[in-house]
Every structure is written in C-alpha cells, then in structure tokens.
Amino acid sequence: MKDLLFDVNDGIATITLNRPNARNAFSMQMIELWIQALQKVRDHDDIRVLVLTGNGRSFCAGGDIKAMKSGKGFLDLTGYEKEDFSSSSLERKNSLWKHVQRIPILMEEIDKPTIAAVNGDAIGAGLDMALQCDMRISSDQARFGEGYVNVGIVPGDGGGYYLPRIIGIDKALDLLWSGRIIDAHEASKIGLITKMVSHEELMVETNSLARRLADGPQQAIRLIKRTVYQGLKTDLRTSLDMVSSFMGIVTEHPDYKEGLSAIIEKRKPDFE
Template sequence: MLLQERDGAVLTVTLNLPEKRNPISDNDVVDALCAAMEAADKDISIGCVILTGAGSAFSSGGDLKQMAPDVGSLRSAKSVQTRRNYKYGIQRLPLLFQALEVPVVAAVNGHAIGAGCDLACMCDIRVASDNAKFAESFVKLGIIPGDGGAWLLPRIVGFSKATELALTGEMIDAAEALRIGLVSEVVAPEELIATARRIADKIAANPPHAVRMTKRLLREGQTAELKNILEMSAAMQALAHATADNDEAINAFMEKRAPKFTGE
C-alpha cells in the first residue's frame, strides 16, 4: 500500500492503492504511513520527504465502500466507538505530521478529495500537476472534516476561503488552488515529480539540523505567542551555533567555496 524510494537525501513515499484511488481511512494505511514518516523523521540523513500517489489520484480520502457501520476502520454502529476509531485511527496522521521535523513536500498528482485534501494540507509544501483537483467535500456526505481539516485549511488559505470550500464542498482545479495559495506551483503532469524533487534537493542541500529546527519553529509559530517563539529560537540558535555545519558554512563563505555539510 506504500512504496518507498530513497535517492540520496530524499525519500519518496507513494500511496500505492491506485485501483481504490489511494484512500487513507483504513488503519492499515494509517499505520504504514505513520511508520514511514516516523522512520524518516528519526533518520537525520534524510533531508526531505516527497509524498505522492500512484495512478490518477493523490488520495480519495475515505473509502466510501468502507463507510457502512462496522465495515471499515472508522464508522461503528456505536457512536462512542466511532469516536475512538477516529482518535486512534486517521487522527494520528495530522498529529504526526504536525510533530515531524523532516520537511515533507506533497506532489499532488491528481484528485485530493476530503481527507486526501487534508493530507496534502498536512505537508509543508504542496506542488500540483495541472490536472489535480481539490475538494474539502465532507459536507456533501453529511459529515464534517474529522481529520483536522478545520484546523489545517484556514491556516493555508485563510478563514473566509476555507469556510467557503468546507461549507460548499465544491471541487476546485489546480489553477484555483494556486490562486488561493493552497499550492505553491502548478506544472504539467510529467514535470510534477521532478519539480517536487527540485524543491526537495534544495532543502536537503542545507544543514539538516538547521532545516529541522527551522521547520519546528515555523510549525510552533502557527499557534504560539511571539515571546515563546523567541525563547525557543534562542535555545535552538544555541544548538545551531554549536554544530560543525555552522562552522563549515562560515569557513566555506570566507574561503569562497561550496560548503560540505555532514549533519554534525
């Protein structure tokens, strides 16, 4: 259900259930995706992760065929059990992605619908092919964003646009996603992975500890007060100044040569 390919400092993770349009609602998929991301986060030699989907979709979100009570991993005939299914199932993904320090670039190759749209929003950077489609479509099924979309989407596109997308459930194309800031770049389908890889390579070329601490600060900055971010920044800067990569960057600049970072 997942493919992983390591090339240098970049790991590409591919949702690989193309015949089902890469749903992420089942616990097996959640477990596999969490395990892959946690392993990448622990490995300082991985400078960036690319997340994409196999086939025509990035992710269809929930598998509608598994939405009957006690059929799939989410809905139960007992409401209290449905709550637990979400909490210990798909809701692990937004909590994990928010805690990750390794940067993640979403290469949205096709439809990103419902939880699939939210999965893209969990990533740090989103690039899309020009045939990608996005929809925060839960309301059309008579349900609500159960995986953090109400927190994620307004922080990316703003409250008004997020509200419009969530309450209408309407689908938007890649051009509109670019216009509202949901994605940062739109390219031809055949250029998508290369574009994501270009961004990932630029990130991975930098000192890994500085990259990961910078990402941590950006994530914390979404909710923390300025004084707390400054306190965290001072502590992290002390760590950054103590790295060999910081010394290498300064020496390389003074000697007018390319730096060679080691993660030390």
C-alpha cells in the same frame, strides 16, 4: 501489491499511495503502512526529507465511496470498516483517534521538511493529507476539494485545522461548506498550493526541491521549522526566547563554520 509504498533514497523518503484503481482511496492496510512509514521518518536521522505522492491519476480521493455504496465496508472519508462504526459514537470517535488521526499527529512530530507532490485529485481526507505537508507542489492537472459536507459529515482528518491556517477563514469555510472542487489554477490563486508545474515536470520539480533541502544544514532546517510552527502558537517574546536558544545551538554546530567558510571562499557548502 501493497496499498502504500515506502522508499528511502539518499536521505529522501518517498511515500506513494498505491491504490490507483481506487483513486488511492484509503484502506486499512494503507493507513497502517502510512503510520509505520511516518514513524520511521520521524525516528531515523538518515532520513532528511519526506515526499508524499500518489500512484496513477489521483493523489488521494479520501474515503472509498464505491465501498460505501456497495455495502462491502463502510469506508467513509476516514477509511474505516463498518464494524468500527456500528456500536456507539464513542467507539467511532476512538477508531478515528487510534488510526487515521495518528497521521497528522505524527506529521506534527516530524521536524524534517515534508513535501506533497500532488499528481492528481486531492479530495476530502486526501486534501487534508496534502495540507499536513509543509509544502505542496501541484500538477497543473490536479483538482482539490473538501467533500465532507456532501455526505453530511465533518472533516475528521485535520481539514478544519489546517485549511484556515493556510488560506484564511473565509476561503476555508467556502470550500468546507460548499464541497466544491477547484482546479490547480484556483488553488494557486488562493494560496492552497506552494507551486503549480506542468504534470510532466511534477516529480522533477519535487525531487529537485527535496534534494536541495536534503543537502542543506539539517539542524538549522529543522529548528527553522520548529520556529515557524511554534511561532503560530506563542507570543512574540516566547518565540524570540526560543529562537535565541536555537541560535546558541546552531552556532556551535560544524555546519555554521562550513557555511561561513563557503561564503568567504565562494564555493558550495558541504554540510554534514
């Protein structure tokens, strides 16, 4: 079986991490298929929303700790084989950059909504992958943690970038320095997840949100995403200048006229 499954159904793409017996820990095949799937999501306009989830009891455990201990392959929290890390620090850096770090770069290039359906433990790089999504819907059985410090390494997959932006610097450092595991209730309290639901309702809730976004005005949704993320990197004047350009674009799109008509006629809009 493939270590990652990719499916597109009526505008909603779903990436399912598929190593349930290994808690969906990374493998080289998983990373390669992940990159290919993200490229398709980025480049195909018929895909409107991306959902990321895991098969089995875990969302993603990051690196394969059992493989590390057995010596069969040095799968640390980046997920790469021993030979990639044996020669020099530069080669180890380049291996990260060419493989697993392509995932957050591709995620940043996707203008469409991305949702993590966290079905179980999201640990280390697994948590980082959930953080890369725009929203995180979590099972009440899920647990979260940044385990890098426990094996004496640094977060190599974006945790040090995303975590403080989502929950604040002090709370991020608490999780990163302690390596402790928190449950979904604490994750909800500190703002790590968007919403917590019962385990049984996780995919129902996630698919309902994905459907609502997929049926919405796509150009407006994508430009709103750009506005939010670019706004984190620019000053107010630059952001307002950009969004005024966006407004000029969307008000010429058929979705704008359809939205106005639907409000006036008190009906559900039928966006393109």
